[in-house]
Amino acid sequence: MDMKTVVIIGASQAGLRCAQLLARAGAEVEVFEHLRGPEEALPRTLIVTPELARFVPLGSDVPVRNTISGFRVRVDGSCSYVPLAQPDFVLERRDLLAWLAGEAERAGAGIHWGVRLLSVGLEDGEFALLFWDRRTGRYIKRMTSVLVAADGAVSTVLRSLECDGRATVPILQARVRRRQGFDPHVVDTWFAPGRTPYFFWQIPDSEETAAVGFVARDPSSGRREFARFLAESGWEVESVEAARVPLYRPFHRPYRRFGKARLYLVGDAAGHVKVTTVGGTVTGLAGAEAAARAILRGTSYSAELSSLRRELNAHYLVRLAMDRFTAGDYRRLLRCLNHRVLALLRDVPRDRFASVFWKTLLAQPALAFLGAKALLRAARDLPRRSSR
Incomplete structure (x- = not known):
């Protein structure tokens, strides 16, 4: 042109x-x-799906710091493991x-x-x-x-x-020395809706170190909440960084x-x-x-x-529901991860989630019910917000 x-x-x-x-x-x-x-x-630790290879030759040109074989998802005392058919890659931005x-x-x-x-x-x-x-x-x-x-x-x-x-929302991420007992090729996530509508994460970028972070509601309370999480977890913190991520x-x-x-x-x-x-x-x-x-x-x-x-848009629809999840909803979510759902999550990278969105709901109809209940809860809250 x-x-x-x-x-x-x-x-x-x-x-x-x-x-x-x-x-x-x-x-x-x-x-x-x-x-x-x-x-x-x-410096910022990135975790990316194999879809990045469509754009970037990983390995000799862009160093891969670590590979990830699966995710552990934790809610209170409950835990589920989601394996990956193809590993995710950990890079330095x-x-x-x-x-x-x-x-x-x-x-x-x-x-x-x-x-x-x-x-x-x-x-x-x-x-x-x-x-x-x-x-x-x-x-x-x-x-x-x-x-x-x-x-x-x-x-x-x-x-x-x-x-x-x-x-935008603020994110905080710390580089930490990893504790014993954590698999260097598994990402850990913690859902704690009373503390963040998103989650905490621990991404290992080597055998000894990891990136630990979370998405905060606002910067001031986020720093306090993050410091509390790091203290509870017992990590040895090397550095902390903050950024804003668009929605x-x-x-x-x-x-x-x-x-x-x-x-x-x-x-x-x-x-x-x-x-x-x-x-x-x-x-x-x-x-x-x-x-x-x-x-x-x-x-x-x-x-x-x-x-x-x-x-x-598929991710946006899921986020609308998850923003209203309670701890009980997250525990029910983990119980919904049957072998058919886990197979879909294992085989399809997160950057192609839309291709299996409806298949996931068909594989476990209880997920649709769980999401619909959360969306109805959000709809009921709208009149209260508008009247303030």
Whole structure:
């Protein structure tokens, strides 16, 4: 399609993948990132399904820190084990960013490191972007009719254009020395609805260390709750990190048009995150590919996102129910994991959950009843909230 240089804000996983695909197809691409390089990104342990291999060659190019053979799910004193037919992979985010940046540059994309976006406006029907180069101390201005926002859950692009931002939740994660008795290839999760509507997790990234974390309701109470959980569990904490994760909403538009100027949202800026697990690596890369196709072909971004949206919508429906689960509901959930359900969870990665959503309910109809009861509970609470 006829266009000037595509400008991408944010050298995130999704931003770099989009840049690579556009440049490989012959488009002129510039990426602007406020960090001075991937090594400046905060360390973060990622657990990804085998679906990542669709986008990234794991092993020699992107080091795998550990492999995961299954999940232990705990509620109070109850516990169930979910094996995996294909192992999950544990990565360090900075390793993935470094590889994606190298691939984007080899494809011909220009990456400007250490450049902070100051403002985005509209001028003569195009986006006018003003940056500050931290290395040279100079201002940079760019004009473009195609802008990709890949600058995270709290997007500067969206704020500058006065667009509605994403709802987010805080996550806290600590690197710990692992205790004896924990399998280095099994992830542990704890559901505790009185403390978090999501769960606590322990992801082993080596024989000796693990990432322990949870999704908080709010930052202040979250820090207290996390400190309490770490103290109760007896881990030796090496470091703690915090971040905000966007919440996917089915009706949030990942595309904006301002006259002839077009804005595409990818990754966390688009909310392409599975709200069941708050994982967004594979889904973010899939959304980046959809954006690249829409830009290159001149097609509808919404249409290109259709398969990804089906996947994210399935997770969203499950999250609506789980947000209202009690401890008793979680115990009943574990009892519902019969051999047919476990076989589906074992054989199909979480990033393809939509393909087995209805099969799972048919394999165990009690799951549908459990979810419907939670959704009815949520519906009854709506009048109370609106009257406050």
